[in-house]
Amino acid sequence: MKYHVGLARGVVALAFLALLANISNAQDTEPLVQKALELFFGSTANATVDGEVLAMLDVAITMPLLKLNGTLKKVPELDEPGAADCVRTLIQLGDAGHDSTAAWARKLGTFYTTQVANITTGPPDMFGRRQAFPVIRRMAMAQLVKTWLTLWQRQVPADMEAPLQQLFREFYEAHRVVAIRKGIMEYFHISKAGGTSWCHAAKNNGCRAQVYDSAYICQIGQFDDRVRWLNNSFHVQRTGRGARWGTWGRAQRATEMTTCAQRFEFAAALGYQYFSNEYTLHEGFEDPDNVGTCPQFFNVILVRDPIKRLLSHLKFVTMQMKWDYRNNTLFHNTFTGTDSAFWEEFGPVLVDNYMLRGMLGETVYHYPIGGIGPRQVTQGRAILQQYDLVVDLEAGHDVLDDVIELGVGWPHTLRHIHDKDSTKAAKLLNLTYEDYLPRDMQRLYSKQGPDVEFYRFGKVLVRLDALLFHVARGLGVQPLAATRLADMAERGPKCGLLRRGPRQLNSTEREWQPNEYADRVNAEMRAAREEAQRKHAQRMARAKAAKLAKAAAAAAQAAEAAANAVVAAADAVSKQQQGGTRRRGLLAVEGVGAESGGAGWEELLEVRRIEEAGRAGGAGGVRRAMAGMRAAEGRAAGRQLRRVRRRGSTEEQGLDWRLALELGLEGVDEEEEEDGVEGGWAGGWEDYTLR
Numbered sequence: 036m037k038y039h040v041g042l043a044r045g046v047v048a049l050a051f052l053a054l055l056a057n058i059s060n061a062q063d064t065e066p067l068v069q070k071a072l073e074l075f076f077g078s079t080a081n082a083t084v085d086g087e088v089l090a091m092l093d094v095a096i097t098m099p100l101l102k103l104n105g106t107l108k109k110v111p112e113l114d115e116p117g118a119a120d121c122v123r124t125l126i127q128l129g130d131a132g133h134d135s136t137a138a139w140a141r142k143l144g145t146f147y148t149t150q151v152a153n154i155t156t157g158p159p160d161m162f163g164r165r166q167a168f169p170v171i172r173r174m175a176m177a178q179l180v181k182t183w184l185t186l187w188q189r190q191v192p193a194d195m196e197a198p199l200q201q202l203f204r205e206f207y208e209a210h211r212v213v214a215i216r217k218g219i220m221e222y223f224h225i226s227k228a229g230g231t232s233w234c235h236a237a238k239n240n241g242c243r244a245q246v247y248d249s250a251y252i253c254q255i256g257q258f259d260d261r262v263r264w265l266n267n268s269f270h271v272q273r274t275g276r277g278a279r280w281g282t283w284g285r286a287q288r289a290t291e292m293t294t295c296a297q298r299f300e301f302a303a304a305l306g307y308q309y310f311s312n313e314y315t316l317h318e319g320f321e322d323p324d325n326v327g328t329c330p331q332f333f334n335v336i337l338v339r340d341p342i343k344r345l346l347s348h349l350k351f352v353t354m355q356m357k358w359d360y361r362n363n364t365l366f367h368n369t370f371t372g373t374d375s376a377f378w379e380e381f382g383p384v385l386v387d388n389y390m391l392r393g394m395l396g397e398t399v400y401h402y403p404i405g406g407i408g409p410r411q412v413t414q415g416r417a418i419l420q421q422y423d424l425v426v427d428l429e430a431g432h433d434v435l436d437d438v439i440e441l442g443v444g445w446p447h448t449l450r451h452i453h454d455k456d457s458t459k460a461a462k463l464l465n466l467t468y469e470d471y472l473p474r475d476m477q478r479l480y481s482k483q484g485p486d487v488e489f490y491r492f493g494k495v496l497v498r499l500d501a502l503l504f505h506v507a508r509g510l511g512v513q514p515l516a517a518t519r520l521a522d523m524a525e526r527g528p529k530c531g532l533l534r535r536g537p538r539q540l541n542s543t544e545r546e547w548q549p550n551e552y553a554d555r556v557n558a559e560m561r562a563a564r565e566e567a568q569r570k571h572a573q574r575m576a577r578a579k580a581a582k583l584a585k586a587a588a589a590a591a592q593a594a595e596a597a598a599n600a601v602v603a604a605a606d607a608v609s610k611q612q613q614g615g616t617r618r619r620g621l622l623a624v625e626g627v628g629a630e631s632g633g634a635g636w637e638e639l640l641e642v643r644r645i646e647e648a649g650r651a652g653g654a655g656g657v658r659r660a661m662a663g664m665r666a667a668e669g670r671a672a673g674r675q676l677r678r679v680r681r682r683g684s685t686e687e688q689g690l691d692w693r694l695a696l697e698l699g700l701e702g703v704d705e706e707e708e709e710d711g712v713e714g715g716w717a718g719g720w721e722d723y724t725l726r
Contacts, residue, residue: 066191066196067506067509067510068196068199069191069196070509071502071505071506071509072180072183072189072502073189074505075498075501075505076183076184076498076502080189088180088184089181089184089185091491091492091494091495092177092178092181092495093177093181095174095177095492095495095496096177096178096181098170098174098416098417098420099113099122099170099171101413101417102417103119103122107324109318109324109326110170110327110417110421111327111330111421112166112168112169112170112171112330113170115164115168116150118171121143121146121171122171122174125139125143125171125174129178134179134182135178135179135182135183135195136195137194137195139175139178140195140201140202141198143171143175143202144201144202146171147168147205147208147209148205150166150168151163151164151166151168151208151209151212152212162216164216165216165217165331166330167209167210167213167214168209169420169421169423172206173500176499176503177499180499180502200506200510203503203506203507203510204507207503207504207507207512210442211444211514211532213333214443214532214533215532216538217537218308218333218533218535218537218538219299219302219303219307219308219309219331219536219537220237220242220332220333220334220335220533221310221312221329221334221335222234222237222253222309222311222312222336223311223312223316223328223334223336223393224252224311224312224313224337225337225338225344225393226262226264226313227344227347227348227351228338228344228428229337229426229428229449230337231252232452233335233337234253235452236439236447236452237530239445239447239452239528240445240447240528240530240531241528241529241530242530243306243530243536244307244310252313253310253311254312255301255310257290257301258288258301258310258312259288259289259290260288260312260314261314262313262314263280263282263283263284263314263400264282264283264352264382264384265279265280265281265282265283265352265382266283266380266381266382267282267283269380269381270381273381279355279356279359283382283383283401286320286400286401287320288397293317293318293320294317295329295330295332296331298331299331299332302537304539306536306537308530309533314393314397314400315392315393315396315397315400316328316393316418317329317396318396319395319397320396320397320398323395323396323398323399324414326396326399326418327418327421328421333423333424333533334423334424335424335426336422336424336426337426338390338426338428338489338490338493338494339428339429340428340429340490341388341389341390341486341487341489341490342483342487344389345386345480345483346472346476348385348389349386349473350461350468350472352382352385353370353466353471353472354460354461354464354468357464358464370471371470373471373472373474374473375473375475375478375479378473378479379404383404384400384401386479386482387405387406387407387482388407388482388484388485390486391407391411391486392407394418394419394489395414395418399411405482407485407486408485411485412485412489415485415489416492419489419493420496424438424442424443425493425496425500426439426497427493427494427497430497430501432449432450434501435449436448436450437501437504437505438497438500438501438504440508440514441504441507441508441514442500442504443514443531443533444514444515444532444533444534445528445531446520446521446531447528514531514532515531
């Protein structure tokens with residue numbers, strides 16, 4: 036009996052010591068999660084703001100149920116073994132008020148370590164499943180933030196800080212390991228939302244792509260992911276000429292690689308690490324309900340305030356039209372005093388919830404004005420939650436740095452990149468946007484409600500991601516365990532978490548993609564640059580020849596005009612010298628000779644030579660005419676002729692190609708010439724800057 040009593044007392048003592056140890060450890064744990072929650076979700080209560088955030092958190096929490104109850108067709112991660120059961124358990128814990136507890140954290144940790152990567156058992160398996168379960172991760176983090184805002188009254192309990200930090204480690208490990216396993220980033224480029232800067236960053240961080248054109252579009256040409264912004268037929272009716280990007284109405288991609296599997300197989304076979312898509316998401320052409328991201332890729336998207344995005348898009352198109360027209364009168368007559376009705380005809384997708392249209396596939400992209408509503412908002416939000424990484428262009432560089440460095444492993448961020456500055460472009464083009472934007476912009480702004488609701492949700496997802504990466508940074512976690520970000524930047528980055536590149540999905544080998552693929556891609560990129568340089572040289576030679584020809588023609592016209600002026604002056608002098616012929620005859624009879632009258636005859640002969648040279652035209656005629664002009668009118672006429680030649684070369688040709696680089700303007704593809712009408716400047720400016 037004494038033995039059992041003593042044993043019981045010993046157990047109680049050990050339990051008490053363990054409790055004290057846990058309390059001590061909890062007190063010693065730095066409150067990283069608490070500080071991050073305060074940073075991203077506010078340290079003081081605001082009923083209105085909290086209400087909006089809580090509404091969006093509820094959307095993230097309940098979104099997986101849309102798949103489980105059959106409302107959504109496509110959420111690939113929830114088809115993975117154990118994923119649906121995990122979601123149901125989280126929902127049950129939340130309904131019972133037991134989410135964000137130690138048991139809840141253990142459930143999530145067990146799921147992530149068994150399904151993705153276990154950070155407690157040594158180096159992670161680089162060849163495991165390629166699903167990081169971002170939907171479940173954001174669902175769980177939304178539960179945590181909601182509990183913090185309500186039940187916890189904005190204060191993480193001391194005994195929950197350590198379990199939460201461990202859970203955040205598991206979340207981040209799953210994210211980074213799956214990025215390495217996938218090896219290829221598909222960046223969904225929402226136009227005028229920072230996509231060119233993101234592509235520029237991919238180049239700066241050493242990612243292999245098909246080509247880095249100077250416009251930083253970075254697409255795979257065979258996929259036909261190009262924009263379809265403008266209604267070419269409408270533009271032809273208004274101006275008599277085709278429009279750049281005038282492919283509105285061509286819904287189906289011009290490619291045989293329409294499925295996710297086909298796209299991945301092509302990109303992986305060539306060893307690409309990065310490409311962008313500026314059209315729509317995939318597999319929704321036949322059935323819009325089936326649209327979504329390709330789970331084979333590491334999917335990234337940038338979102339932006341829809342009102343700012345719309346204004347930026349209209350400015351960019353206006354600027355490009357002014358550049359393309361090379362005719363200020365036509366540009367002025369076409370765009371001055373436009374209204375929303377004009378733009379709804381000219382660029383319907385631009386001005387009617389552009390972000391959701393792209394998210395929901397080719398068919399929805401071409402819906403008529405007003406075709407986007409609550410159902411599309413729900414579907415777009417559900418797709419957005421599936422992205423591996425969501426970035427908000429408005430979040431500020433401190434947040435962006437965390438997301439890019441920890442989320443992608445890129446040491447070079449967007450902080451020092453700002454492509455296509457509309458203010459700078461307007462100054463260089465002498466363009467005042469306000470004169471050409473629709474006079475009823477507020478009407479267009481008021482119709483962006485679905486995109487605004489979509490963006491509200493996106494901002495909360497970005498804050499959830501930023502919360503994760505901020506805590507991971509505080510824990511000292513590195514995206515590449517053996518290499519610090521600063522060292523990566525110094526050594527030359529190799530595309531961060533995507534550094535190993537892709538592996539075929541059906542590969543059974545434990546080795547990574549052979550280097551021959553990288554060599555092949557690099558060779559293709561070099562060949563593309565060399566071809567672009569050749570085309571650029573040809574284009575510049577043609578432009579130079581055209582300038583010379585036009586300058587010669589202008590000079591010839593000036594010479595002819597000057598010669599005619601001299602002839603007219605000589606005729607006037609001749610009329611004033613009435614009886615001049617008789618006077619010269621008398622002088623000759625008197626023996627004075629014809630020298631005093633000979634000068635007049637020589638002058639008239641020189642005038643005739645000038646006139647004939649001006650009429651002859653051409654470079655030779657110009658040179659002969661110049662000599663005559665200088666003889667007839669002196670140095671002033673020569674200076675005037677040089678001014679005419681300069682004016683002709685600049686006004687006729689417009690701004691030179693260097694200005695195109697400053698503006699970030701884009702070229703015209705051959706396919707954009709429709710109905711026999713030349714579609715603007717077919718120079719293809721992407722050939723100008725080769726990086």
